[in-house]
Amino acid sequence: MESANEAIEFARRVFELIDRTRTVSTYKLALLLALIDCCQEGFDERGAAPGMVTTRQVARRVLELYWHQARIYDEQQCVLLQNNGSQAEVLTRIGRFRREHANVTSSYVAERREPMAFARLLNHVEWKLIEMPIPRLHTMGTVSGEPLIYDIHWSKGIRKRASGISAYQQAYLEAVSEYGHADLLDLLDGGDFDNRIRLGDGVGDYLVWLAPLLRPIIQREWTRLVAHFNDVKTHRIEEFLFGPERSDLSGLREPLRELQEGRCFYCDAAIRGSAEVDHFIAWARCPNDDLHNLVLAHGTCNLGKSDHLAGVNHLQRWIKRFEPGSALNDGIRSVADDIQWPASESRSLNIARAIYLPVPPDTPLWARGKQIFEPAKPSEIRDVLASVA
Numbered sequence: 001m002e003s004a005n006e007a008i009e010f011a012r013r014v015f016e017l018i019d020r021t022r023t024v025s026t027y028k029l030a031l032l033l034a035l036i037d038c039c040q041e042g043f044d045e046r047g048a049a050p051g052m053v054t055t056r057q058v059a060r061r062v063l064e065l066y067w068h069q070a071r072i073y074d075e076q077q078c079v080l081l082q083n084n085g086s087q088a089e090v091l092t093r094i095g096r097f098r099r100e101h102a103n104v105t106s107s108y109v110a111e112r113r114e115p116m117a118f119a120r121l122l123n124h125v126e127w128k129l130i131e132m133p134i135p136r137l138h139t140m141g142t143v144s145g146e147p148l149i150y151d152i153h154w155s156k157g158i159r160k161r162a163s164g165i166s167a168y169q170q171a172y173l174e175a176v177s178e179y180g181h182a183d184l185l186d187l188l189d190g191g192d193f194d195n196r197i198r199l200g201d202g203v204g205d206y207l208v209w210l211a212p213l214l215r216p217i218i219q220r221e222w223t224r225l226v227a228h229f230n231d232v233k234t235h236r237i238e239e240f241l242f243g244p245e246r247s248d249l250s251g252l253r254e255p256l257r258e259l260q261e262g263r264c265f266y267c268d269a270a271i272r273g274s275a276e277v278d279h280f281i282a283w284a285r286c287p288n289d290d291l292h293n294l295v296l297a298h299g300t301c302n303l304g305k306s307d308h309l310a311g312v313n314h315l316q317r318w319i320k321r322f323e324p325g326s327a328l329n330d331g332i333r334s335v336a337d338d339i340q341w342p343a344s345e346s347r348s349l350n351i352a353r354a355i356y357l358p359v360p361p362d363t364p365l366w367a368r369g370k371q372i373f374e375p376a377k378p379s380e381i382r383d384v385l386a387s388v389a
């Protein structure tokens with residue numbers, strides 16, 4: 001980090017920016033959160049955040065956020081409005097997709113079963129981002145602010161055809177139709193359209209370091225906005241908007257029990273009776289449903305750990321899941337294939353680095369039980385994380 005003061009100044013200005021998003025839709029907040037996600041999941045083994053992300057990478061994260069929120073909110077029997085007065089276009093499209101493909105539960109499955117329809121949906125989200133929030137994030141009304149977070153090659157009022165975006169998105173559809181879905185396609189360059197969002201100096205690292213602060217604030221602001229658009233109470237919808245979809249996780253109990261040989265991930269004692277699926281890196285710190293990040297634990301162990309970061313012994317046990325060729329590693333892959341569940345090793349590892357490496361010395365990490373913590377030792381954490389580089 002350049003200096004603590006610079007990070008604080010950066011944070012102050014991001015807060016200002018969040019404050020200015022109190023407008024007509026949740027798009028700008030989605031963009032900010034997606035940028036944080038992209039930086040966390042792109043945090044590499046050298047401990048550096050990416051300096052650039054593509055519009056398609058950001059679109060994928062935004063689609064993921066809204067995918068989850070585009071389900072029916074029971075109390076109102078409809079999809080919650082994300083726009084003042086009428087529904088935001090992206091939500092309408094995702095809602096329609098979910099209705100037309102009622103057999104797919106997650107966006108992950110959707111992309112594999114309906115690659116072309118999903119690619120078109122992704123294109124739509126990407127175009128909306130290019131058109132609306134990306135060139136407007138730094139501006140306030142008619143005043144264009146200085147580019148605090150990123151630089152781009154286009155401006156407000158961009159036209160789809162004239163700017164080469166139509167051709168660029170058509171090329172993506174052709175690539176998906178030829179090769180099927182592949183993560184690498186997210187990095188396809190844009191031809192005539194420059195799809196790079198170039199992060200300012202140090203910005204990626206700041207976003208990773210400040211994520212524990214920024215994520216909850218953005219989510220709270222987003223919740224407040226949606227509550228306002230839909231005239232519901234904030235506390236009623238926060239979990240609906242940003243919590244994990246727990247119902248989906250219950251199907252993982254048995255496969256995880258088998259992978260862990262019937263033992264609790266945290267205390268290693270046998271699991272008799274019921275057990276809970278836990279996100280090793282807490283969902284609140286970075287939403288990651290990847291199979292590597294899911295462990296089975298006693299209800300009491302899960303409750304004790306809660307949203308805390310687990311101590312280095314737990315991290316060491318967890319990192320074994322990534323050991324190439326190990327029975328555990330193979331087991332996770334085969335379960336993921338069997339039940340069509342996401343299992344991207346690099347994504348989970350990058351996120352773990354992004355969450356653990358910035359932890360200051362002596363931060364309390366959860367060890368066991370209700371209240372037993374241990375002080376973090378950054379050098380130990382670094383060694384454990386480096387053991388699977």
Ligand SMILES: [Zn+2]
Binds near residue numbers: 264265267268269298
């Ligand atoms: Zn336990």
